[in-house]
Amino acid sequence: MVDAAPGAPGIDARWTSSAKNGIGTALSKHSRVWFTLSHGVLNEIYYPRVDSACTRDFGFVVTGNDGYFSEEKRDCETETRTIAPGIPAFSIINTARDGRYRIEKQVVTDPSRACVMQRVRFTALKGEVNDYRVTALLAPHLVNAGQLNSAWISEFEDKTVLFATGRSRYLALISDTPWRAVSAGFVGVSDGWRQLKQHGRIAEQYQRADDGNVALAGEFDFTGACQEATMAIGFGQTEFEAAAAAAGSLKDGFEKAQQHYVANWQAWQQKLVPLDRQEQAGVNAYRVSTAVLASHRAADRAGAVVASLSIPWGFSKGDDDLGGYHLVWPRDLVETAGGFLAAGDAEEAIAILDYLRHVQQPSGRWPQNLWLDGKPYWPGIQMDECAFPILLTDMLRRLGHLDAKAQKRFMPMVRSAANYILTNGPTTCEDRWEEDAGYSPFTLAVEIAALLAAADLLSLDGDDVAANHLRETADCWNEQIEQWTFAGEKNFCEALGISGHYVRIAPLGTTDEARASGNTEIRNQTPDRALLPTADVLSPDALALVRFGLRAPDDPHILDTIQAIDHSLRADLPQGSLWYRYTGDGYGEHEDGAPFDGTGKGRPWPLLAGERAHYELAAGRSEAAEALLGTLEKSAGYGGLFPEQVWDGPDLPEKELFLGRPSGSAMPLVWAHSEHIKLLRSLKDGTVFDMPPQGVERYIKNKTGSQLRIWRFNNRLSSIPVGKMLRLETETNAVVHWSADGWVSTSDTPMVPSGLGTYYADLPVQHEDAGKTIVFTFYWPDSGTWENTNFTVHVVDETSDSARIENGE
Known part of the structure; x- marks a missing residue:
């Protein structure tokens, strides 16, 4: 195995399709992990919070000695179904469009750990299993980022583990079936996908790829006698915690995790109001x-x-x-x-x-x-x-x-x-x-x-x-x-x-x-x-x-x-x-x-x-x-x-x-x-x-109207209709000094608290005729200062204005 992969830091990182056809989590405080599915493969996996995406995608590539290359997320017809009505645990069948193979998968999260489990079975529809190589490709994006991740190959409890880290979070991928070959590389240069495309296999097994857009690859040791594997992607605050989660889930087994997962969901759904209707295309x-x-x-x-x-x-x-x-x-x-x-x-x-x-x-x-x-x-x-x-x-x-x-x-x-x-x-x-x-x-x-x-x-x-x-x-x-x-x-x-x-x-x-x-x-x-x-x-x-x-x-x-x-x-x-x-x-x-991309055309x-x-x-x-x-x-x-x-x-x-x-x-x-x-x-x-x-x-029902209009410093009315009081509202206590006849006569109206942190004064101008102008200013008793600005509000006959507006005149 070569120590370090070439090509750092790899090409610019990108996320993946938002067109999910499955999402799930274990409804367990012990399993702070969420997964999404699209195009028949795992996409973003979230850990340790539902706002922290940690992977881009995790899928398989099938190659053959005759130069055959097929990527399940692009080259297969996919069928994704829940394993029980309304339970987000999924069964996926990916069948190659050229009819050469089929990949069957079941996906759940382990309710006991921060771990996503995937059981996979490969079937050769043309030729024999030994005619093909099946390689798992995992793209870490820890946490909410594809750059500055590191990936490496190591061991845990005598099993080969594919590790990755970024922003103090770790993931570990372990399979219960031995790997034929494993590698860590930089996307677009030395990653597993590029090696498979060029050579049909992992030709160079790189142990590490640090500080870039990285990917992990592992080829299954599938044979006519062994066509099935269970994989676990564990997460943790350290590499050992992540590996222990994955290893623990594999020891307990997929069936136990799935049964516990389904039971959690059924227990919650049984409490809900029955609003079910007839299923359409198998979907409730x-x-x-x-x-x-x-x-x-x-x-x-x-x-x-x-x-x-x-x-x-x-x-x-x-x-x-x-x-x-x-x-x-x-x-x-x-x-x-x-x-x-x-x-x-x-x-x-x-x-x-x-x-x-x-x-x-x-x-x-x-x-x-x-x-x-x-x-x-x-x-x-x-x-x-x-x-x-x-x-x-x-x-x-x-x-x-x-x-x-x-x-x-x-x-x-x-x-x-x-x-x-x-x-x-x-x-x-x-x-x-x-x-x-x-x-x-x-x-x-x-x-x-x-x-x-x-x-x-x-x-x-x-x-x-x-x-x-x-x-x-x-x-x-x-x-x-x-x-x-x-x-x-x-x-x-x-x-x-x-x-x-x-x-x-x-x-x-x-x-x-x-x-x-x-x-x-x-x-x-x-x-x-x-x-x-x-x-x-x-x-x-x-x-x-x-x-x-x-x-x-x-x-x-x-x-x-x-x-x-x-x-x-x-x-x-x-x-x-x-x-x-x-x-x-x-x-x-x-x-x-x-x-x-910042521009476009909105759709329905x-x-x-x-x-x-x-x-x-x-x-x-x-x-x-x-x-x-x-x-x-x-x-x-x-x-x-x-x-x-x-x-x-x-x-x-x-x-x-x-x-x-x-x-x-x-x-x-x-x-x-x-x-x-x-x-x-x-x-x-x-x-x-x-x-x-x-x-x-x-x-x-009651047609309740309003007897006032409200003036505030952030909503300075220029006019009010005939027949309405004028309410002045401020965030600080004040005395309103005002006049309705051009300062010939004046009034001072103290504000009162609204009970909501503001103060208001109602000026009784509802009997003023259209054309009158109300002028006012504020004295601020707490600071002993005047506003030194006069504000005006005109009394208008709004009926004619409203009619003109509604008629577009």
């Missing part, structure tokens, strides 16, 4: 969705669930994309908690809420996304992610899962989050797709619903002052939703016969008049869709106004918006209708199928079919909701996993893109599986499972 879609949710949980951090065990377009991404989707998004996490709740696992939903309580930032908000330990990854701020945990707290309370003592535990979190929304809303720093800032119907819906929910929680906690302040704020924002977000380019609306539509997001600083006239920057133009100004970009997000109980399903503004959405964003695919995120979306493959999202189905159910059209459930389930990949997006162009077989099938985006998307479970539960119950009741009661 409900059990797959519940397994997806449970398989994305952290083993060592209760309540943490990552968004997806995948890296979108991973084959084009390197170490500069550390997170992939194996991060925690607070929004996705609350949606996932709703999925657990709908399936009957309230304990997990409470754990999620507790996790959110622990990672809440001192300001009251949550990071845009984060690692399991709470460290932020992306730096953005999303207001809906500050509101969702409040809604989860209230839903758990309403469903009877939080007693008075538990509610007390979460009240500081609720109060802090409500204060953050109060002082930073109603605009969104970024919308729910992490892109633009402004007034978003989705964010507004979540914020307002959360303020009402927080008000109920505060009332139960004995703080009616703060509760009333939140309800008044919610009423004020709710009454202005149409003013902020209902627009529409005149020619577009006339062509559809609608008065306007809710926009995806109204940019900050865009006036109502400018939006009405269409005098805004033109954004994207696509051949099949209307040309829309920036402020008039369409999105199905507007349906959140119904989902969160603020608008009735038959509200004329909603109906007009749905007509515009279906005209501009619906994609009719073989499985049914799906929708794009918004007009001009650039997050998706290029037209030629090239992966998203199956998740949005679930959201539309919930709207249809809210509107009383259960048959339409059932049909959309079918469309959602038919959008799954092989094995029942839901992708983030599906391909909407002509088939591109060379890029594995087929009309209506998963694209190269994330798969599975946990949020989509959560929506699927909630839809199943909603259809069973005959009502939208997670719709907050407060807005329905307050705005749809």
Whole structure:
């Protein structure tokens, strides 16, 4: 054996396909390891946390003395099935397209250890087993990185072991069948794949490859009498710990691990609400969705669930994309908690809420996304992610899962989050797709619903002052939703016969008049869709106004918006209708199928079919909701996993893109599986499972309006309608010095505490006529200083303005 492999550090490291057709974990605190499957091979394996990918892939190459070369992940037809309904333990059959061999595998993780086990059987369909060489290839990427890994060959308990390390984590690959040859090398230069391609065998057995993009290779000693092997990939904090895990699993045997694995899953699934439906193509879609949710949980951090065990377009991404989707998004996490709740696992939903309580930032908000330990990854701020945990707290309370003592535990979190929304809303720093800032119907819906929910929680906690302040704020924002977000380019609306539509997001600083006239920057133009100004970009997000109980399903503004959405964003695919995120979306493959690289074209999202189905159910059209459930389930990949997006162009077989099938985006998307479970539960119950009741009661049934408009330093109103009080709200105590007649007469109004860390004063200007100007400034008693700036707010007749805006005049 040669000491060191040549070619350091190897070619640039890349990840692999995000199109998973299997994921799994042992549901055991003793086994902090997760695996993914794609193209008939193991892909990323995660250890010791669900946000730490440690391998790229692990598959086999078959060669022959006649120059034969076949790689199972590229040259086989693959069939992957669960070994029991809904249990993410898998049986894989890979049959060479040329009919020369078959590889059968079973994959589980050992519930007793951090170890992935794979039992493999090789069958020669043409010729004899001795005519072939079967070599295992393992690409370490420890931890979340393919560079600066080291690989070497050594021994443990008289067995040859293939080791790798990176960032203080270790893996060890051991087989119960002897290796004929083993090697460690640098990818693209001296790795096993290149040797097999050039020589048909491992010609040079290199012992070490240090500090680069490395790979391990081991040829099985298969013969006519021995065609089966069990392999174990153990993980640890040291090489000996990793090797001991692998060796221990092999000693206990594959059958014991599999039985224990299946028993764990069955015990959990037996507790769930039976929402099963007839299987399609051998897939129980409900059990797959519940397994997806449970398989994305952290083993060592209760309540943490990552968004997806995948890296979108991973084959084009390197170490500069550390997170992939194996991060925690607070929004996705609350949606996932709703999925657990709908399936009957309230304990997990409470754990999620507790996790959110622990990672809440001192300001009251949550990071845009984060690692399991709470460290932020992306730096953005999303207001809906500050509101969702409040809604989860209230839903758990309403469903009877939080007693008075538990509610007390979460009240500081609720109060802090409500204060953050109060002082930073109603605009969104970024919308729910992490892109633009402004007034978003989705964010507004979540914020307002959360303020009402927080008000109920505060009332139960004995703080009616703060509760009333939140309800008044919610009423004020709710009454202005149409003013902020209902627009529409005149020619577009006339062509559809609608008065306007809710926009995806109204940019900050865009006036109502400018939006009405269409005098805004033109954004994207696509051949099949209307040309829309920036402020008039369409999105199905507007349906959140119904989902969160603020608008009735038959509200004329909603109906007009749905007509515009279906005209501009619906994609009719073989499985049914799906929708794009918004007009001009650039997050998706290029037209030629090239992966998203910062630019591209957004593709239809199956998740949005679930959201539309919930709207249809809210509107009383259960048959339409059932049909959309079918469309959602038919959008799954092989094995029942839901992708983030599906391909909407002509088939591109060379890029594995087929009309209506998963694209190269994330798969599975946990949020989509959560929506699927909630839809199943909603259809069973005959009502939208997670719709907050407060807005329905307050705005749809009782038509509650608002008597005021709110001015803040970060939301400086220029005008208020006739008949409204003017509320001034600050984060510091003040006295308001003001006048309604140009300082001829003045008044001094002390501010009072809201109970939420802010102070406010209501100026009684509701009887002032249109055309009057209110002027004011602030005296700050704590510092004994004046603001030294006068602020003005005009009283206007908004009725005519609103009519003009809605008519696009």
